[in-house]
Amino acid sequence: GQQLNQSPQSMFIQEGEDVSMNCTSSSIFNTWLWYKQDPGEGPVLLIALYKAGELTSNGRLTAQFGITRKDSFLNISASIPSDVGIYFCAGLTGANNLFFGTGTRLTVIP
């Protein structure tokens, strides 16, 4: 399957700090998606990106679809305790298959 490298694997930050995580691939994707997963629950879609270069915001979250179509990043500004969770990037191929990164585990220290 497709290999999506997501980094960092985990982060410990102070409440109020900004967070940045990214995802890279050796393959081109048509769509990038960012999900958040809370313990014991399914992933929840945060942001969808459909075009190379696209920059999209959702509240304190901002994500970009890389120009090469092989990478994407997610920024969270002014983190709060409820931002805790695992964040997954996912890339959608032309054949409509979705491949996930291995996740970034975020811990916010109050």
Next chain:
Amino acid sequence: IAGITQAPTSQILAAGRRMTLRCTQDMRHNAMYWYRQDLGLGLRLIHYSNTAGTTGKGEVPDGYSVSRANTDDFPLTLASAVPSQTSVYFCASSDWNNNEQFFGPGTRLTVL
């Protein structure tokens, strides 16, 4: 609106037994998917269905089968469970023109 429901929430199963995981969505989405999530490996696609009556193999289909008799239901069957199928299983659905997949709450399966 419930979205996507999965049953059971969790199950412990003896190796060699047959097991069906149920998934139902009420969003009238065309496409449905089954993933397994293992520590350090993220989510991997097992099988998918783009529309009722059709199914396809994902990244890790071996040992699993699916059916899609109608739009709402997409059961996943393990014909003869093995310990390596211990995992958390997520069902998802999406609209045909959207590609944004919505996930169920998951089924935690342990095969002994």
